[in-house]
Amino acid sequence: MRSNRRKRRREELNIQRNDGIGERCLGNFPSSEELAMLDGKTFxxxxSNILGYRAKDILKLAKDVESGKIRLDEFEGLEDKDDMFHKFRQIRGFGPFASANAMMCVGYYHKVPVDTETIRHLKEVHGRTNCNKKTVTKDVEEIYNKYAPFQCLAYWSELLDSYETKFGKLSELPNSNYHIISGRLESFDITHSGISG
Structure with missing residues (x-):
């Protein structure tokens, strides 16, 4: 039903399946069912050039969801956002960054996912020149807690505005230029030291 409601742009990603069905084309957002049908080597x-070291954990997550080992319906009953964050953290591959992103996907916006792109943004936009891995969480709280419980929405809105100021309207950016806003710091023309992607 989900795939009927959403239109997925299909890329030419043909995958040989080991179940005798043959080749299959996956879109940009394959379901856990589609991913779980793949063997680890093929996946x-x-x-590997897209997901890198995360590929193994993503495939395991899809297989665990499909087998029932991870029950997504258990997340639906959680009303305490800290309990939900903790439950996400229990899943292999879900550190603070992935868990904060997952929280946003289910409607909780109080946790800003922090990484090197967040550090770059705080240095460039907020003048937090001393922001680093050790201080970024505190810096984020000082800047965005005034937007509670929508800290993450405020951050993402501000981040997208800064991208559009730098690169132009994102909706008009050709696909071939998506890499410049992928969070890879080498794609930005900045000279801040001490940040690596």
Whole structure:
């Protein structure tokens, strides 16, 4: 039903399946069912240049969801956002960054996912020149807690505005230029030291 409601742009990503069905084309947002049908070797070969070291954990997550080992319906009953964050953290591959992103996807916006792109943004936009891995969480709280419980929405809105100021309207950016806003710091023309992607 989900795939009927959303239109997925299909890329030419043909995958040989080991179940005798033959080749299959996956779109940009394959379901856990589609991913779980793939064997680890094929999945890694096809996605290594896209997912890198995360490929193994993503495939395991899809297989765990499909097997019932991870029950997504258990997340629906959680009303305490800290309990939900803790439950995400229990899943292999879900550190603070992935868990904060997952929280946003289910409607909780109080945690800003922090990484090197957040550090770059705080240095460039907020003048937090001393921001680093050790201080970024405190810096984020000082800047965005005034937007509670929507800290993450405020951050993302501000981040997207800064991208559009730098690169132009994102909706008009050709696909071939998506890499410049992928969070890879080498794509930005900045000279801040001490940040690596």
């Amino acid at each position: 890694k070969e096809v996605t």
